[in-house]
Amino acid sequence: MTGDADRRLARIRAGAFGVLAASGFLLLFGPLLAKAWIWLVEPRNPDWWAAGGQWVGGVGTIGAVVVALWIAIRDNRQLRADRVKRDQRERQEQAAKVTAWIETTENGVDMIVSNANAEAVNHVVVSFDLVRHLPMTGSTLHRGPVIEDDEYLYAILPPGKWRMPVREGWQRPDMTPGVMLAFTDSRNGHWLRLTDGRLIEKDQNVVSRRKIRFPQRISVPESY
The missing domain is CATH 1.10.287 (Helix Hairpins)
Structure with a gap:
């Protein structure tokens, strides 16, 4: 009060x-x-x-x-x-403790996802994104029921930092690479983090929202 x-x-x-x-x-x-x-x-x-x-x-x-x-x-x-x-x-x-970014190293470009919580998150979809300008415009926000080649689907993502390699064919020289991240927290809250870092709460998890049907290609987390 x-x-x-x-x-x-x-x-x-x-x-x-x-x-x-x-x-x-x-x-x-x-x-x-x-x-x-x-x-x-x-x-x-x-x-x-x-x-x-x-x-x-x-x-x-x-x-x-x-x-x-x-x-x-x-x-x-x-x-x-x-x-x-x-x-x-x-x-x-x-x-807010679940973040994602693009990182360039000598070995190539990676998407990095950090879960700084003590609990795991689940129903995780990490999508490679391309934007024309920052702040974000022209982002590929709409995805369908199929996990595409430039996406990673995880049933669960434990606490820690995780790496997802970006293939060379995904990138374009005239656009800025980014990461779009969808996940469900341990309190069953559903979230979408856009390429520009904004966090949006959703009514459904990404599997229900996109009507993702299984079997799908489920990735195994690779520690950063």
Whole structure:
């Protein structure tokens, strides 16, 4: 919660406790106060004044209960909203630790995927990508149900760094090479990391989203 929300909630709680205290006071001392008023002012039926005091106290008690219930419902909703935000933040933190990039060495060009989490990710598809310019435009974002020659499919990718060789025929001199990475984290969150590094959450894993049918060529991770 923000500071303003905390202060508003504190004022509401203070008001509710005040109403509850006043109601309890009236309920306990209402009949006595009514009798004292009768003695000071004029004779009246004491039962009438006693009933009046009890009625006022009862109304106050009902009001306090309603306010207390409203506060409890509000707090429960806020707790649920905070829990959802916390779960989403933890999922994003885990997904943010799965990254990919292009690396050029003396032996050639490789796609490198790093899973810096303590848990493995699964349903992993690593796709070689070509972009015309950076920031990314003209990327090959749409893939079909078949794992293509410039892609690697992994059932599971453990923590660590992993290497996927880029074949010479995949590259083009007029375009920039990149990596597109789809995976599912250990919390069953589905993600797509684009060539420019952006991370997008998806409703389905890459196998369901692309309607990939098996058998397919499943690669074995090669340690970096």
